[in-house]
Each structure stands twice: as C-alpha cells, then as structure tokens.
Amino acid sequence: MSDSRKANWLRRVVAALVVTGVGAAVIWGFLEGRNERSIEATREAPIKAPLRVSTVGGETTITLDNETQQSGGIRIVQLQSAANQAQVQAYGTVLDLQPLTELSNGYTTTKAQLQTAQAKLNASRMAFERAQRLYQDQQNISAAQLQAAEANFRVDEASVAASETQLQNLASSALQQWGTVLGRALVDRAPILLRLLQRQDLLVQVTLPPGESLAEQRSPNPTTPSGRAFNTSPRRQRQTLASKA
Secondary structure, eight states: OOHHHHHHHHHHHHHHHHHHHHHHHHHHHHHHHHHHHHHHHHHHSOOOOOOOEEEETTEEEEOOOHHHHHHTTOOOOOOOOOOOOOOOOOEEEEOOOHHHHHHHHHHHHHHHHHHHHHHHHHHHHHHHHHHHHHHHTTTSSOHHHHHHHHHHHHHHHHHHHHHHHHHHHHHHHHHHHHHHHHHHHHHHTOHHHHHHHTTSSOEEEEEOOTTOOOTTOSSSSOBOTTSOBEEEOTTSTTTEEEEEO
16 A cells, blocks of 8 residues: 555545544533533422421311421320410500609608607606606605606607607608508518619509409509519509509
C-alpha cells in the first residue's frame, strides 16, 4: 500500500472516531439533561400531605399518628374535675395612701398621748390617796395640799378620758373611710397596714361594671387574678372595692 493510501485511510479512521465520539457526547448530554429535568420536576412537584381530616359520625375528626403526636408534644390524658370561679372584668385605680398615712400617724400619736396620760393618772391617783390618808390621820397635811392633790388627779383623769375619746374617734374614722379590714389593721398595726405605709404594697380601688354584683360570692373576700383579697370599704358604694396589689 502506498503512502498516500495509508494517509487517506488514517484520516478516514480518525474522522470516524471523531464522529463517533461527538455522537456519543451528544447522546450522553441528551440523556443527562433529560435525567436532570426529571429530577428537577420531581423536586418541584407539590408534596402531598397525608390525609388527616375526616368526617366520622357527622363530626370533623383529625387523626394524628404517634410520631406526629410525639414531635408536637401532644398527649392524651383523662380530664379531671376542677372548680370554676366566675370572673368579672373591671377597672382599677391606685389610691393615694397619704390620707391613710396621716390617719395612722394621728392614731399612733394619740395612743402615745393616752399612755402618757394614764401614767400620769396612776401617779396622781397614788398621790391623792396618800394625801387623803395623811389628812385623815390627825391632819398631817393641810386641806389646801389635799385639794391640790385631788385637783391634779382630776385633771389627769380628764386627760385620759379625752385621749380615749379621741382614740375611739380615730378608730371609727378609719373604719368608715377605709373599711373593716384596713380599719382594724390600723388599730392593731397589722402587717398589711405596715406594707402599705412602707409602699411595699399598693391599694387599688376596683369598680365593678353596672349590673355586676359580688353578693353571691361564698367567700367574704373576693380575690384578684393574683389571688390577693379585696378590702371592701363602706364609703365606696356602687360595688366599688379596694384591692391590695
């Protein structure tokens, strides 16, 4: 075979190989592209959620498998009976405690004055009784000294009576202005009063809506959502209550 024929034959072989390679590449590219389109179409297809809603006996029912219940923190428990307390929505106002503070200070001052007057009364009573004995025992003191001792005793006795009356009036004012709970707390210096005076607690006046009433409450002290008791006040009519907050 001549050199020219060999060269032609080689060129034909190379050309055939190139054509075959190009054809194989085209076919592979076509198949790969179709595969990718199929995968993409599968990804973009909407996910069908499992059918959980059904109608059983005319009622709509939602069915969840165990895995869904566990992942959602859903548990099936038996209901237990519990007391249901009626609730009423109302508006409240924080009260100014300055009048209560002044009343408490006045009561404390008057009580101290009463104790002082009682101490002076005890001393003057003993002095008067001693003067009476001395005067009756052969008049060891003059009548003027006896009269002076009696006068001091009567003055101290009047001071005690005045202080007791003033103290009773302040206690009555506390009951009328602030109700039984706070009124008694003021007289007894109870912890509830001290917390209010020290601004550790606040006093809230709560007014019920028209037509609402707490008269049917079994407990004498209705409670706030936080569980703290109301302090009712006679001076606040139309179902207006005071609450410690």
